[in-house]
Amino acid sequence: MRISHQIKKLAFAITAWIIAMSIFVFFRYAQTDALPHWATSTTDLKTLAFYVGIIFGCLHWISNLVVDFSVFSRLPYICSLFIKGLLLLIGALCIASLFEFMELWHIHNHMATLWKISTTHVINSHSFQLLLIYLIFIRFSLAFIEQTMLLIGCKELINIGLGKYHKPRYEQRLFVYLDMTDSTAHAESLGDYRFSCLIQDCFKLLADPVSQSRGEIYRYMGDAVFIHWPVKNGVMNQRCLKLYYDFNQILSWHGTEFRQRYGFVPQFKAAVHCGQVVTAVVGVQKQEISFFSDVLNTLARLQDQCSLLSQQLLVSAAVAMRFDSQQQDFDLKDLGQIKLKGKQHSMQVYGVNKIK
Known part of the structure; x- marks a missing residue:
């Protein structure tokens, strides 16, 4: 496993996810002039998309690394893709919880804000469901591109x-x-x-x-x-x-x-x-x-x-x-x-x- 080859894969994953999250944030807030409570300008949204893209890009690369260099590599491709998706789901839950916390940040008692956030609450939220659908679409799209590159070059x-x-x-x-x-x-x-x-x-x-x-x-x-x-x-x-x-x-x-x-x-x-x-x-x-x-x-x-x-x-x-x-x-x-x-x-x- 050459380090340079893995660095290229990591760079591709991060770049793809930064672009994907930038598109998501743009369309998520493009229809309204109102910004989230935690954002003071559109620059904050761009910064968020950048860092979230890096996080998902790293998770994407790590999931590929774990599956491709383990016993999972001999599983049917759809099974290995499902395993890779689990890491992204965990990351999505963490980031969605962070979003939820930032949305409630204006509440003075921040500890009370933490108690209001639960996994069920996050999963049932419209924003998380929208994000999850988008993540599934992006993950399958990138998997298709990666598999095509492997088959064709x-x-x-x-x-x-x-x-x-x-x-x-x-x-x-x-x-x-x-x-x-x-x-x-x-x-x-x-x-x-x-x-x-x-x-x-x-x-x-x-x-x-x-x-x-x-x-x-x-x-x-x-x-x-x-x-x-x-x-x-x-x-x-x-x-x-x-x-x-x-x-x-x-x-x-x-x-x-x-x-x-x-x-x-x-x-x-x-x-x-x-x-x-x-x-x-x-x-x-x-x-x-x-x-x-x-x-x-x-x-x-x-x-x-x-x-x-x-x-x-x-x-x-x-x-x-x-x-x-x-x-x-x-x-x-x-x-x-x-x-x-x-x-x-x-x-x-x-x-x-x-x-x-």
Whole structure:
């Protein structure tokens, strides 16, 4: 769980809830010139919306954190959403009680004011019921957005929304193709259900290296996954190579858990290649951004050579020549010209070893 990734999620939640509460406060008091007893001007209302938005944003983030990194993560999505909503309900009750107390603040005996406030009184109040309906709407809306971002990808969702790729366009892209070693044997020994759980656990751990390297998941294919960058971003600081070794390091750190659950620690082999692709949105009922190019076919063929060449990570010359010569994190071993299956011409291939 990268701190930077969680900070982004927290920032998104707080921003969304500040906007939501600002809208609620605006429409709640827009129809009347009368302000609550505790407010001296509209600035007080704006300040309230700001701080309440921060509180709900933090509760939203905490509820996601608690559910996503606990046994609740394997529950049906609607159940996990219900659990997340309970935290917001508690927060809503506390804030509604605060509102009620501030409304009665003009009473001189403040202790008597506290005794007048009860949970039943707050729940039965029109203001709380209105707030609760609004909170449910916002929570489900944000859950829908978050789930859509998980299924499609944040950048991909934005690009589809902006119509960036509705007309095909040429781009230079770098791809990493990760594939589990001995996956057929593992699937046979574990069975379909346990093997699918293994894939879930592995790719859950892949999320942090991908986020850290600023890559994007293109497509999952069983026990394999395609990750991509614009070429310039992928070769910068050798991110495409660091992603592979960071992922393997995380798998090693969780080795005890994997051995207890599955009897072994999964390993992955990978290939890296880049080139020109045509990027376009395809589909009507289910849209996605797809890449069309021989680059992907070549990448798959290159990855097939890992076992034959006794290498865990192979890099094409097209990628190797773009690395900064001053970078000394990895040793690139020239394996010569390799003839790939189904290809007319051979290509220069490099093995990769991390310099300790």
